[in-house]
Amino acid sequence: MSYVIQGDAFLFAGRYSEAVDAYDKAIQIQPSNFEAWIGKGKALRQLKKYEAALDIYNQAIEIRSDDANAWNGKGNTLNQLDRYQEALNCYEKSIQIQPNYYDPWVNRIFPLYTLGRHEEAEASINKAIELAPDKPQAYTNKAFHYATLKNAD
Helix, strand or coil: CCHHHHHHHHHHCCCHHHHHHHHHHHHHHCCCCHHHHHHHHHHHHHCCCHHHHHHHHHHHHHHCCCCHHHHHHHHHHHHHCCCHHHHHHHHHHHHHHCCCCHHHHHHCHHHHHHCCCHHHHHHHHHHHHHHCCCCHHHHHHHHHHHHHHHHHC
C-alpha cells in the first residue's frame, strides 16, 4: 500500500498524527508528490497546527499552482488564523481556476461576513446553493446570514 493511500485512510479515520507520518514518508520518497502535501496540510489543519499547515499548502501550490483544492485549503487555513482578506484571496484564486467548485464559494462566506461585506456574502451563499442545491451548509449559512441581518436592524 502506498504511503499516500495509507495517509488518506488515517485522515479519513480521524487519526491525524498517523496521517502526517504517512504523508511525510511519501514526501521523503517523492518530494514532488502533490497529493501527499495536500493530505498533510489537511491533517495538520485537523490537528489545529495552522501555521504548519499553511507552510504545507504553500509547498503544494509551488508544485501545482493551478489546483483549486490547494488554494481552497490554504484559504481555510488562513481563515482559521483570522487572516480573512488573505483567505478571500485564496478562495478567489480557487474560483478563478475552477468556477463551479462549491467549496470556495461556501467557505468564503464567513470571511466576507466578518469583514462586513454582507452583499458579497449573500451572493456567495446563492452561488453555492446554485452549484450544489443538495448540500445543507449553504442553506445553514443563508439562515444565519438573514438572522444576523435581522438582529442588526
